[in-house]
Amino acid sequence: MAELVVSNLVKSFQxxxxxxxxxxxxxxxGKWLTLLGPSGCGKSTTLNCIAGLETPESGTIxxxxxxxxxxxxxxxxxxxxxxxxxxxSYALWPHLTVAxxxxxxxxxxxxxxxxxxxxxxxxxxxxxxxxxxxxYPHELSGGQQQRVALARALVYEPKILLLDEPLSNLDAKxxxxxxxxxxxxxxxxxxxxxxxxxxxxxxxxxxxxxxVMSEGRIAQRGTPREIYGAPATPFVADFxxxxxxxxxxxxxxxxxxxxxxxxxxxxxxxxxxxxGVGDDVLIAARPASLRVAARDDSSxxxxxxxxxxYMGFRYEYLAEIAGAEVRIDGAEEIPDGVDTISVSLTPEExxxxxxxxxxxxxxxx
Amino acid sequence: MTDTDAGNxxxxxxxxxxxxxxxxxxxxxxxxxTVVLVVSPLLPILYQSFIAxxxxxxxxxxxxxxxxxxxxxxxxxxxxxxxxxxxxxxxVVSTAMGALMAVLTVRTDMPGRxxxxxxxxxxxxTSSLVLAFAWITVYGPGGYLTATWANVLGLPAWDLYGLWxxxxxGSTAYAAxxxxxxxxxxxxxxxxxxxxAQICGAGRMRTLWRITLPLLRPALxxxxxxxxxxxxxxxxxxxxxxxxxxxRTFSTFLYTEIGKTEPQYGLVACASMLVLVFMALLIMLQRxxxxxxxxxxxxxxxxxxxxxxRLGPLRWPLATLCWxxxxxxxxxPLAGLLAxxxxxxxxxxxxxxxxxxxxxxxxxFEVDTYARSIWNSLLIAGVGGFFAxxxxxxxxxxxxxxxxxxxxxxxxxxxxxQAVPGVIVGVGLLWAFVLVPGLDIFRxxxxxxxxxxxxxxxxxxxxxIAPSLGAIGxxxxxxxxxxxxxxxxxxxxxxxxxVAPGFLGAYILLFLSFLREYTSAVxxxxxxxxxxxxxxxxxxxxxxSGPVAALAVIxxxxxxxxxxxxxxxxxxxxxx
Ligand SMILES: Nc1ncnc2c1ncn2[C@@H]1O[C@H](COP(=O)(O)OP(=O)(O)OP(=O)(O)O)[C@@H](O)[C@H]1O
Ligand SMILES: [Mg+2]
Numbered sequence: 001m002a003e004l005v006v007s008n009l010v011k012s013f014q015x016x017x018x019x020x021x022x023x024x025x026x027x028x029x030g031k032w033l034t035l036l037g038p039s040g041c042g043k044s045t046t047l048n049c050i051a052g053l054e055t056p057e058s059g060t061i062x063x064x065x066x067x068x069x070x071x072x073x074x075x076x077x078x079x080x081x082x083x084x085x086x087x088x089s090y091a092l093w094p095h096l097t098v099a100x101x102x103x104x105x106x107x108x109x110x111x112x113x114x115x116x117x118x119x120x121x122x123x124x125x126x127x128x129x130x131x132x133x134x135x136y137p138h139e140l141s142g143g144q145q146q147r148v149a150l151a152r153a154l155v156y157e158p159k160i161l162l163l164d165e166p167l168s169n170l171d172a173k174x175x176x177x178x179x180x181x182x183x184x185x186x187x188x189x190x191x192x193x194x195x196x197x198x199x200x201x202x203x204x205x206x207x208x209x210x211x212v213m214s215e216g217r218i219a220q221r222g223t224p225r226e227i228y229g230a231p232a233t234p235f236v237a238d239f240x241x242x243x244x245x246x247x248x249x250x251x252x253x254x255x256x257x258x259x260x261x262x263x264x265x266x267x268x269x270x271x272x273x274x275x276g277v278g279d280d281v282l283i284a285a286r287p288a289s290l291r292v293a294a295r296d297d298s299s300x301x302x303x304x305x306x307x308x309x310y311m312g313f314r315y316e317y318l319a320e321i322a323g324a325e326v327r328i329d330g331a332e333e334i335p336d337g338v339d340t341i342s343v344s345l346t347p348e349e350x351x352x353x354x355x356x357x358x359x360x361x362x363x364x365x
Numbered sequence: 366m367t368d369t370d371a372g373n374x375x376x377x378x379x380x381x382x383x384x385x386x387x388x389x390x391x392x393x394x395x396x397x398x399t400v401v402l403v404v405s406p407l408l409p410i411l412y413q414s415f416i417a418x419x420x421x422x423x424x425x426x427x428x429x430x431x432x433x434x435x436x437x438x439x440x441x442x443x444x445x446x447x448x449x450x451x452x453x454x455x456x457v458v459s460t461a462m463g464a465l466m467a468v469l470t471v472r473t474d475m476p477g478r479x480x481x482x483x484x485x486x487x488x489x490x491t492s493s494l495v496l497a498f499a500w501i502t503v504y505g506p507g508g509y510l511t512a513t514w515a516n517v518l519g520l521p522a523w524d525l526y527g528l529w530x531x532x533x534x535g536s537t538a539y540a541a542x543x544x545x546x547x548x549x550x551x552x553x554x555x556x557x558x559x560x561x562a563q564i565c566g567a568g569r570m571r572t573l574w575r576i577t578l579p580l581l582r583p584a585l586x587x588x589x590x591x592x593x594x595x596x597x598x599x600x601x602x603x604x605x606x607x608x609x610x611x612x613r614t615f616s617t618f619l620y621t622e623i624g625k626t627e628p629q630y631g632l633v634a635c636a637s638m639l640v641l642v643f644m645a646l647l648i649m650l651q652r653x654x655x656x657x658x659x660x661x662x663x664x665x666x667x668x669x670x671x672x673x674x675r676l677g678p679l680r681w682p683l684a685t686l687c688w689x690x691x692x693x694x695x696x697x698p699l700a701g702l703l704a705x706x707x708x709x710x711x712x713x714x715x716x717x718x719x720x721x722x723x724x725x726x727x728x729x730f731e732v733d734t735y736a737r738s739i740w741n742s743l744l745i746a747g748v749g750g751f752f753a754x755x756x757x758x759x760x761x762x763x764x765x766x767x768x769x770x771x772x773x774x775x776x777x778x779x780x781x782x783q784a785v786p787g788v789i790v791g792v793g794l795l796w797a798f799v800l801v802p803g804l805d806i807f808r809x810x811x812x813x814x815x816x817x818x819x820x821x822x823x824x825x826x827x828x829x830i831a832p833s834l835g836a837i838g839x840x841x842x843x844x845x846x847x848x849x850x851x852x853x854x855x856x857x858x859x860x861x862x863x864v865a866p867g868f869l870g871a872y873i874l875l876f877l878s879f880l881r882e883y884t885s886a887v888x889x890x891x892x893x894x895x896x897x898x899x900x901x902x903x904x905x906x907x908x909x910s911g912p913v914a915a916l917a918v919i920x921x922x923x924x925x926x927x928x929x930x931x932x933x934x935x936x937x938x939x940x941x
Contacts (some may be wrong), residue, residue: 053843055768078846079854091844095862104858105848152848162847 002064002159003029004050004192009059011045019045020056021216027209029064030190032183036203037213038239043196046213047162050194051085052078063159079108084153084191088165090145092137098124098148099133105156123155126185143174150182154189161186161193167202179205200240204228212236234353237284244290244326246283246301246345247355253277260352263322265301267347272354280355285326289349292317292330293342300342305334317341388852392769395759402756402820403778406785406793407641409800413634420630421799431631441636447528448614451603452596454532455539460588462536463543464581469687471551472577474673476684482544484691487699489541490924492881494601494901495917496538499698500525501605502705502914509701513713527610535602537694539595543588550584551577577674590651594644598786600884605905615640616884619788623888637789644784699921706914725915735904735912738895739919741811745896746879749815753879754872756819757826758864761834762856764827766842783824787884790817795888811894817885822878826871833867834860873931877924 004027011020019042027033035043048054050061052068052075060070063083069075092101099120106116124130127147137145146166153161167175167182183206186193197203203210204224212219212227212235220232231237234245248262250271258271260281275281292315293300303321315330319341328343409420417426435441469475470482488496503510504525515522524530600616608617615636622628676683705711709720729735757779763769764776782790794817798808807813837860845855861868883898890899897920904913 048843051843051847053846077851078843079849079851081847082849083847085844085847087840087844089838089840091838091840093841093845093859093863104845104850108849108854149844152844156849 002066002192003027004033004160004194005060005062006046006050007060009046009049009056009061011042011049011054011056018216020049023059023213023216023218025211025218025221027192027194029192031208032186032193032195032206033209033211034195034197034203034207035211035213036197036200036239037219038198041213042216043198043213044164047085047164047194047196050160051083051162052076052081082156082159083162084156084158084160085162086146086149086153086164086166088168090137090149090166090169092145092148092152094137096136097133098129098135098137098140101137101148102133102152102155105152109156119155123151126154126189127151142170143178146170146178150185154191159192161191163193163195165197166195168197168199182206204240212239214239231284231351234282234284237351237353241286243287244285244328245324246285246326247322247324248281248283248352250275250277250279250281262345263301263303265299265345267299267345269347269350269352272352275352275354282353282355284351284353285345286349287327287329289346290326290328291344292328292332292334293344296342300344303341303343305339305341308334319343389769391759391853392763392767393771395756395763396769396771396775398756399760399775399778399823402816402823403781405797406790406817406820408793409796410634410637410641410789410793412800413630413796414638417631419628420796428631431635435632435635435639438632444613444615444618444636447607447612448597448616450528451531451535451607451612451614452593454528455535455596456589456593458532458536459538459540459592460543460585462540463545463588464547464578464585466540466687467544467547467551468577468581469683471548472674473676473683475676475680475687477688478684481684481687481691482548484695486541486544487695488538490877490928491699491917491921492601492883492898493535493538493599494605494881494883494898495702495920496698497534497602497605498901498905498910498913498917499702500530500534500537502711502910503698503701507712509704509711509713510697517713526606528607528612531602531606531612534606535596535599538599538602539592542591542595543585546584546588547581550581587651590647594647594783597640597644598788598884600788600887601902604902616786616788619792620887623792633792637792641785641789644786645781648780648784702914702917705910706918709911725911726919728909728912729915729919734892734895735900735916737893738897738900739916741814741895742880742897742920743923745811745815745818746876749811749818750872750875750879752815753819753822753875754826754830754868757823757871757875758830758861758868760823761827761830762860765831765834766839766856766860767852779827780824782820782822785820787821787882788887790820791885791888794820794885798889808889809891809893813889814886814894814896817889818879818882821882821885822875825878826875829871829874830864830867833870834864837863869931869935873927873935877927880924880927881920 004025006023006025009020009023010018012018021042023042023046025033035046037043045054049056049059049069050063055075056069058071061068061075063081067073068081092098093104096104102120102123103116106119111119120133121130124133127150129144129147129151132140132144132148137148140148146169149166167178170178179202186206195202195206204227207224209222210224210227211221214235220227220236222230227236228240231240238245246262248260251259251261251266253259253271253276256270257268258275258277259266260269260271260283262283269283301321303319303326305317305319306325307318309316309318315333317328317330317334319326319328321343326343328341334341413420414431415427415429417428417430418424466482466485470478470485475481491499500508502508504523505511506522506525508525511522511525514520525534597615600620603612603614603617604620607613608621613621618636619633622633701711704717706725707721707723708717709722709724711717729739760775760779764772764779769775794813795808798804798813807816841859841863842855845859846852850858881898883896883902886896886899887902890896895903897916901913901916901920904916
């Protein structure tokens with residue numbers, strides 16, 4: 001196992017767009033880092049640069065005491081990097097049996113047949129595939145194929161394990177099981193792991209560290225708790241599962257906190273540095289922090305109902321509050337004909353950002 | 366790390382450094398081979414076009430006078446004009462025929478459409494040389510049906526020789542190409558367009574005209590271009606049907622000029638250069654118009670049964686017309702050829718049964734040169750075709766599945782021979798073999814012919830392999846690379862086994878093409894390296910129409926056998 005250090009990685013494609021734009025990462029030996037971000041943000045490209053499947057323009061990639069790439073000297077080819085990789089499509093070789101698929105990297109490393117056999121059996125046990133070694137890939141279910149791919153990547157004890165959306169081809173139930181199984185396995189083997197996904201649940205439940213990516217850059221880097229609890233930008237807040245954004249204005253500030261007006265109500269918020277009186281702010285509210293108010297008082301926000309949806313045991317309202325559209329859950333039905341809604345807000349569960357054109361536009365859809 | 370781990374690591378490291386050289390060596394080897402193959406016929410021609418004397422002489426003067434002379438030569442403009450008329454005629458007529466037949470057989474419920482379509486495409490499996498002989502046997506001035514028509518029935522006869530006959534035979538020979546492209550476009554198109562049109566109240570014919578034909582536009586423009594190029598290239602049809610009437614195209618001009626005792630080498634080279642430039646422009650235009658992807662148009666459809674247009678009362682009349690069409694154009698000439706091969710003379714005045722003979726076949730097998738041409742053809746097709754298929758596979762692998770910096774130029778280069786007519790390949794290689802010391806060995810053995818044929822058909826094989834390689838997900842090789850395999854190792858152990866069916870298909874395609882190829886061979890063969898095509902031509906020149914028919918039938922039988930075997934046993938489908 002080895003520590004991974006990536007610094008100032010840049011990669012653009014012929015069409016000129018920078019797929020990876022100055023990305024730096026460091027990952028201690030044995031830890032799990034997740035690259036999280038929307039489609040096209042450069043996660044796979046970053047991973048492929050680490051694996052040696054893409055050649056960056058500049059930056060350095062170091063694994064343990066070996067430099068895999070640096071701008072001046074170029075990179076060493078993927079076959080010499082000693083990484084294990086699992087692809088989204090699993091990429092099992094269809095003309096080889098499960099055993100031959102797993103044996104392939106061992107054969108390349110000149111490991112004698114006897115030892116090969118033992119190691120294949122071991123790894124097959126670890127991924128619970130013992131009885132399927134003689135099957136061909138197309139004779140396996142999606143979940144089994146995914147485990148073969150994992151076994152193939154682990155069997156030669158690579159210095160690092162790279163996983164590119166390995167669970168996204170599984171159905172929802174299986175994915176949940178595989179999630180638990182995979183992270184338990186990684187903890188047990190203590191293999192340094194970089195995991196790529198666009199699913200925030202996977203990222204939050206499995207990782208030691210998360211790097212949220214946006215347009216080729218790292219938007220925020222931290223533990224799942226930090227990312228979820230204190231998103232650094234509206235983009236991160238949005239992506240990590242906060243669904244509502246409200247507009248507000250800072251009325252007063254003393255030290256770390258201040259009063260913020262949201263529509264016709266006022267709340268006390270913890271204010272980040274650099275937010276002053278009179279600033280417009282964007283409030284990212286988790287689903288649970290916005291509720292249909294039981295009583296109308298000075299701390300309820302009033303909005304206009306745009307649409308109501310009956311969800312079986314609850315109601316969901318789409319409302320307009322101070323120029324932003326929000327979704328609000330309620331247990332009780334607001335009678336037809338009433339087109340205003342009273343909403344309560346829990347400031348402790350919200351994150352607050354200063355509005356500056358660029359970020360707020362994207363977040364406050 | 367344990368001791369064995371360290372040992373393995375250093376072993377792996379040694380392997381890596383050893384194989385690290387193997388990968389670039391292989392890749393650049395393939396690139397170099399392709400460059401040599403593609404430019405070796407072209408350079409001597411370029412060179413010759415700028416020197417006054419034949420290029421093998423010692424006293425050479427560089428000059429532009431060749432070009433100057435060519436541009437003021439009246440005869441050259443005549444040749445260009447005839448070549449243009451002939452090629453444009455073939456392109457238009459064959460595309461119209463192919464498209465019409467494709468619509469009728471794929472999109473309508475015409476009875477017998479399967480058989481009609483199959484018979485319609487037979488000419489692409491024979492060579493245009495054989496088709497020309499067959500037509501002359503039946504419709505030529507002394508042909509069986511011409512004689513019946515004119516002398517027995519007393520009706521005015523036609524003249525097959527000349528431009529119109531050339532266009533008709535050429536179109537019959539090449540109509541299968543538009544047919545295949547249109548068939549595949551029609552099979553892949555969504556039949557609901559047509560149903561929608563019919564629901565809107567469009568009549569059947571109107572639907573065909575307004576909805577179905579526009580779907581074919583890309584296939585049509587591609588076919589027009591390919592067959593235009595084919596018209597410029599073809600040697601046999603203008604040679605056999607045009608020369609007797611003084612109708613001379615570029616190919617026949619080259620052929621006759623080189624055949625003279627004192628050929629004007631400079632003129633030949635200049636004319637070739639101009640045609641090359643023109644062809645290259647045409648092909649570039651085609652790329653521009655149709656985009657990159659269409660180069661690899663594969664002739665295969667989705668497994669979707671198209672809803673057929675009901676022809677109603679037109680069913681039987683149309684079917685009858687189509688039967689007459691394929692019978693007149695394909696069945697009768699080939700039947701005539703078969704009959705001619707088995708009799709001493711074929712005329713309406715003598716019952717063929719009284720002159721039945723094996724003599725034509727006996728001659729072919731008893732005369733050494735004739736028999737040898739069959740073995741040579743088989744050898745070139747079997748061995749040369751295999752090497753050509755291997756090289757094509759290598760080209761596709763480097764061009765599509767490597768990070769070699771030259772992969773784009775390589776791809777372009779491998780498709781360039783499309784722009785080089787077979788006669789030019791022949792002349793160019795002949796000069797290259799004469800010019801470069803030590804290359805005589807190629808000239809005196811079949812190896813030279815293998816080289817020429819390989820150069821000619823690389824684009825075809827590349828086009829056949831590329832789609833089947835494309836169907837193999839790139840993650841399969843990426844997975845092998847991260848597992849520790851070099852590029853070579855990945856190719857050998859993952860890609861080659863997976864692409865084997867595509868390779869086999871390309872090999873069979875090359876085998877068939879090599880078996881029929883002769884245009885690039887007419888200048889290159891020497892006594893001992895004859896192939897079927899060159900023997901057919903020389904037999905024809907000697908007026909031995911019986912043995913010509915026999916050898917042509919032998920070629921057809923060989924081709925048919927290969928097609929059937931590969932279809933039945935290996936499940937490989939030619940041309941879709
Ligand atoms: N071979 C390529 N040529 C050109 N552009 C590319 C290529 N591969 C990726 N890109 C571009 O680079 C950007 C990043 O791509 P990348 O595959 O890394 O995204 P991703 O974050 O993995 O997305 P996804 O979740 O959809 O897999 C995208 O905008 C993509 O269009
Ligand atoms: Mg990706």
